[in-house]
Amino acid sequence: MSDEPTVPVRCPECKTETRVALDEVADAIERHNANRHDGDEVAAVAPEVREHIAELAADDLGLTE
Numbered sequence: 001m002s003d004e005p006t007v008p009v010r011c012p013e014c015k016t017e018t019r020v021a022l023d024e025v026a027d028a029i030e031r032h033n034a035n036r037h038d039g040d041e042v043a044a045v046a047p048e049v050r051e052h053i054a055e056l057a058a059d060d061l062g063l064t065e
């Protein structure tokens with residue numbers, strides 16, 4: 001789906017930022033950290049959007065007007 005909300009996942013060690021679909025972001029982070037960083041929590045959702053994820057999820061579920 002092209003209108004799926006995405007969130008930026010940032011990895012300071014790899015110096016990468018990737019937009020990932022909201023419903024895949026947890027898996028993407030886990031996979032990246034497992035593959036690249038021996039399971040350390042290096043990659044994460046960009047801090048400035050982290051607080052909006054709940055809103056995005058709410059929009060996705062049709063909970064907001």
Ligand SMILES: [Zn+2]
Nearest residue numbers: 011013014036
């Ligand atoms: Zn990384």
